[in-house]
Amino acid sequence: xxxxxxxxxxxxxxxxxxxxxxxxxxxxxxxxxxxxxxxxxxxxxxxxxxxxxxxxxxxxxxxxxxxxxxxxxxxxxxxxxxxxxxxxxxxxxxxxxxxxxxxxxxxxxxxxxxxxxxxxxxxxxxxxxxxxxxxxxxxxxxxxxxxxxxxxxxxxxxxxxxxxxxxxxxxxxxxxxxxxxxxxxxxxxxxxxxxxxxxxxxxxxxxxxxxxxxxxxxxxxxxxxxxxxxxxxxx
Amino acid sequence: xxxxxxxxxxxxxxxxxxxxxxxxxxxxxxxxxxxxxxxxxxxxxxxxxxxxxxxxxxxxxxxxxxxxxxxxxxxxxxxxxxxxxxxxxxxxxxxxxxxxxxxxxxxxxxxxxxxxxxxxxxxxxxxxxxxxxxxxxxxxxxxxxxxxxxxxxxxxxxxxxxxxxxxxxxxxxxxxxxxxxxxxxxxxxxxxxxxxxxxxxxxxxxxxxxxxxxxxxxxxxxxxxxxxxxxxxxxxxxxxxxxxxxxxxxxxxxxxxxxxxxxxxxxxxxxxxxxxxxxxxxxxxxxxxxxxxxxxxxxxxxxxxxxxxxxxxxxxxx
Numbered sequence: 001x002x003x004x005x006x007x008x009x010x011x012x013x014x015x016x017x018x019x020x021x022x023x024x025x026x027x028x029x030x031x032x033x034x035x036x037x038x039x040x041x042x043x044x045x046x047x048x049x050x051x052x053x054x055x056x057x058x059x060x061x062x063x064x065x066x067x068x069x070x071x072x073x074x075x076x077x078x079x080x081x082x083x084x085x086x087x088x089x090x091x092x093x094x095x096x097x098x099x100x101x102x103x104x105x106x107x108x109x110x111x112x113x114x115x116x117x118x119x120x121x122x123x124x125x126x127x128x129x130x131x132x133x134x135x136x137x138x139x140x141x142x143x144x145x146x147x148x149x150x151x152x153x154x155x156x157x158x159x160x161x162x163x164x165x166x167x168x169x170x171x172x173x174x175x176x177x178x179x180x181x182x183x184x185x186x187x188x189x190x191x192x193x194x195x196x197x198x199x200x201x202x203x204x205x206x207x208x209x210x211x212x213x214x215x216x217x218x219x220x221x222x223x224x225x226x227x228x229x230x231x232x233x234x235x
Numbered sequence: 236x237x238x239x240x241x242x243x244x245x246x247x248x249x250x251x252x253x254x255x256x257x258x259x260x261x262x263x264x265x266x267x268x269x270x271x272x273x274x275x276x277x278x279x280x281x282x283x284x285x286x287x288x289x290x291x292x293x294x295x296x297x298x299x300x301x302x303x304x305x306x307x308x309x310x311x312x313x314x315x316x317x318x319x320x321x322x323x324x325x326x327x328x329x330x331x332x333x334x335x336x337x338x339x340x341x342x343x344x345x346x347x348x349x350x351x352x353x354x355x356x357x358x359x360x361x362x363x364x365x366x367x368x369x370x371x372x373x374x375x376x377x378x379x380x381x382x383x384x385x386x387x388x389x390x391x392x393x394x395x396x397x398x399x400x401x402x403x404x405x406x407x408x409x410x411x412x413x414x415x416x417x418x419x420x421x422x423x424x425x426x427x428x429x430x431x432x433x434x435x436x437x438x439x440x441x442x443x444x445x446x447x448x449x450x451x452x453x454x455x456x457x458x459x460x461x462x463x464x465x466x467x468x469x470x471x472x473x474x475x476x477x478x479x480x481x482x483x484x485x486x487x488x489x490x491x492x493x494x495x496x497x498x499x500x501x502x503x504x505x506x507x508x509x510x511x512x513x514x515x516x517x518x519x520x521x522x523x524x525x526x527x528x529x530x531x532x533x534x535x536x537x538x539x540x541x542x543x544x545x546x547x548x549x550x551x552x553x
Binding site: 093101106 | 410413427
């Protein structure tokens with residue numbers, strides 16, 4: 001049983017081919033990182049898995065169910081949750097209202113108070129989300145997705161724009177998530193990737209360059225060349 | 236709450252301090268206020284700037300008039316029939332116009348609005364064409380209170396607008412209403428949470444059309460006359476002005492906006508034909524400086540006066 005199976009995915013934006021015959025699968029409970037330089041097609045891949053984009057060719061299976069042409073909201077109800085690279089919350093609503101919007105549609109049995117208390121956000125429940133700090137907003141981004149009790153969660157750069165302290169905090173939160181949630185994560189911070197992920201898929205110009213455990217990917221010479229090497233210089 | 240009660244009491248005692256001209260003006264303010272309030276469901280709560288809202292206002296009015304011409308003059312039958320006609324039209328139009336969003340939505344609603352306008356203009360046997368349908372009497376409610384008395388009619392309209400306000404306020408406290416607001420805030424996030432955002436927008440469009448139809452019904456009884464002009468885009472544009480100047484997402488704001496525009500129009504048109512210039516400038520000022528409209532501005536002042544300056548965070552512009 002695979003939690004997620006991506007089969008021969010190809011996506012064109014007009015003439016430009018963003019994804020070329022991408023295939024991979026993720027086991028239930030696995031934590032898979034998708035890494036690759038900017039423009040490798042990572043977010044496009046996420047958008048196709050979550051349903052906001054349709055692939056040109058290829059298929060998506062979620063627990064063996066073909067969801068390729070299923071709308072985004074139906075996939076979400078099946079249990080595919082996601083966060084956004086650019087913080088995407090209901091900024092003018094209170095934190096409580098934000099979480100309630102996630103709770104009222106999902107069939108999760110979560111209790112609002114327990115949920116917010118367990119994440120240390122109960123005191124701020126009446127705060128307008130737009131008035132929270134950026135680091136807090138990034139956490140709420142994750143909280144909204146978790147409130148739906150997803151089986152698979154797609155995390156699009158959860159640490160984007162965060163300070164080192166905040167990055168560490170959110171990495172710890174993700175690490176401590178229960179193992180029955182399968183995690184697919186896009187991340188640029190290599191330290192976060194190596195802390196969180198069981199396995200890594202490297203995308204390069206829309207193709208899978210290599211895939212394997214952390215150690216395998218770390219030692220792969222092609223990865224060092226196109227990604228890890230340059231990433232080191234950037235930092 | 237305190238503001239609301241004060242406003243309501245002011246509206247109740249208002250007729251005693253007004254002459255017949257002022258009272259007549261206040262009735263039209265309330266009717267257009269209800270019309271603008273229904274548009275606020277779309278602009279302020281769903282994030283849809285619709286440019287054919289007058290269609291549903293006009294259809295409501297026309298149904299009452301056409302029924303009257305066919306011998307059906309019972310208010311309690313005409314009212315639900317007219318509202319149902321507006322709702323029905325919206326369920327059909329909504330299927331088409333909600334395929335688009337943003338500026339395309341605005342253009343396609345405009346196109347459909349003008350199509351219905353042309354229909355009313357050309358279909359002479361049914362709508363009276365550009366002559367319209369004159370001579371619609373005030374409604375007979377079935378109890379011995381004459382609606383020809385302006386004061387009584389004013390209270391009838393006031394009852395309808397208050398009921399509409401309470402219904403809508405309740406709607407936006409229910410899970411469905413919260414979800415509609417969520418669509419305005421972030422449609423992509425709502426989809427990611429599992430909401431059929433298309434359906435939510437569709438429902439909002441239909442609900443808004445129903446209340447616009449109700450305003451149209453009151454209008455034709457008040458005015459005694461309906462012509463295609465009430466279906467024209469200028470009416471839709473006027474309603475958008477009322478919503479924006481009054482304050483989007485507040486329900487009450489658009490009523491204030493209707494009051495400001497209609498009263499200004501009446502005052503200024505006595506002095507100059509160029510009164511739209513002033514309203515245009517008011518619109519520009521509101522869009523640039525008072526983004527929450529007059530209602531939003533007043534509420535902010537109120538909160539400041541009440542709570543002092545203790546929460547500077549809440550003043551952060553969005």
